[in-house]
Amino acid sequence: MIIPARNEEANIETCLRGILQQPYPKDLLEVIVVNDHSTDGTADVIKALQQEYPQLHLINLADHVDGSTINAYKKKAIELAISKSQGDWIITTDADCNIPERWLELYDASIQTSNHVLVAGPVMFTHHPSILSLFQLLDFLSLQGITAAAVSAGYHTMCNGANLAYKKEVFYEVGQFKGIDQLASGDDMLLMYKIKQQYPTQLGYLFHPAAIVTTAPMQTWNQFLNQRIRWASKADRYDDRSVFRILALVYAVNLGLVFLLPINLFVAGEIAHWLTLMLIKIMVELYFLWPVSKFYRHSDALLYFPLMQPLHLLYTVIAGWLGKFGSYQWKGRSVK
Numbered sequence: 643m644i645i646p647a648r649n650e651e652a653n654i655e656t657c658l659r660g661i662l663q664q665p666y667p668k669d670l671l672e673v674i675v676v677n678d679h680s681t682d683g684t685a686d687v688i689k690a691l692q693q694e695y696p697q698l699h700l701i702n703l704a705d706h707v708d709g710s711t712i713n714a715y716k717k718k719a720i721e722l723a724i725s726k727s728q729g730d731w732i733i734t735t736d737a738d739c740n741i742p743e744r745w746l747e748l749y750d751a752s753i754q755t756s757n758h759v760l761v762a763g764p765v766m767f768t769h770h771p772s773i774l775s776l777f778q779l780l781d782f783l784s785l786q787g788i789t790a791a792a793v794s795a796g797y798h799t800m801c802n803g804a805n806l807a808y809k810k811e812v813f814y815e816v817g818q819f820k821g822i823d824q825l826a827s828g829d830d831m832l833l834m835y836k837i838k839q840q841y842p843t844q845l846g847y848l849f850h851p852a853a854i855v856t857t858a859p860m861q862t863w864n865q866f867l868n869q870r871i872r873w874a875s876k877a878d879r880y881d882d883r884s885v886f887r888i889l890a891l892v893y894a895v896n897l898g899l900v901f902l903l904p905i906n907l908f909v910a911g912e913i914a915h916w917l918t919l920m921l922i923k924i925m926v927e928l929y930f931l932w933p934v935s936k937f938y939r940h941s942d943a944l945l946y947f948p949l950m951q952p953l954h955l956l957y958t959v960i961a962g963w964l965g966k967f968g969s970y971q972w973k974g975r976s977v978k
Contacts, residue, residue: 654684654688715826732810766856803830804857893958903916
């Protein structure tokens, strides 16, 4: 188990206890937390837990990497932890995640009964009573739905480092993060594409509600936008060009709808055609999201989906543009 952590004093104990208290043989479990230049009490929390759990290990990234000379801190943290690990399989999550009780058991069953070299799992935001939380939940349902649909069709397009496992020897076989190590993000999806090139039929997915890892949504709109810019920043680095074409098509549809609104309103003098296009888009997406929402037990959130669409159009266009041409703030760092 590898967990990169930066300024996660408030969350890391819940995450670690969720892992260390799993009904899984303790002699087969090794948990490595890499403290990424935290300025809070993250390391102190981990040291206190080490008194209870001898299989918990702490690495301070600052002892190995100059924090002022790199861009991809998280990738460096993962590479360092893997180099120190003893197991044959690497499982990653984030320090602010909540881990389900049967998580390791389900991963073990998947690994033991298949020839997979990489296994991804489902991730979802916890829901809080706010517009921002609901917006993130609906947006993430779409992303997770695309992931699951692609896997069902035998085609892996996305994964999330908050719930991901891969063989250590395969990580080294594909050259670790070489070729993608200049990007701050991409420790999950870009690595998956490297592995997929060599093992196109040996990628798996944990289709089980008991494998869902949850995490809290961003607390402010600024944090949310920076997170999505970070995700969008790696879009043009996918070696699988079909995925890039799909993302470009989605972006083009949203961009087109944004530009069509003022044209219909101020040039044509009516909005009926634009509303018709929006209605078609909403109906198609609701049809797609219904089974996804049932899997994640968030069907009630779909009631608000149509109301969120205008805002979703704007956010997609802005985040996509800034992901390519801008920079963003992430956990106190300015990153390009």
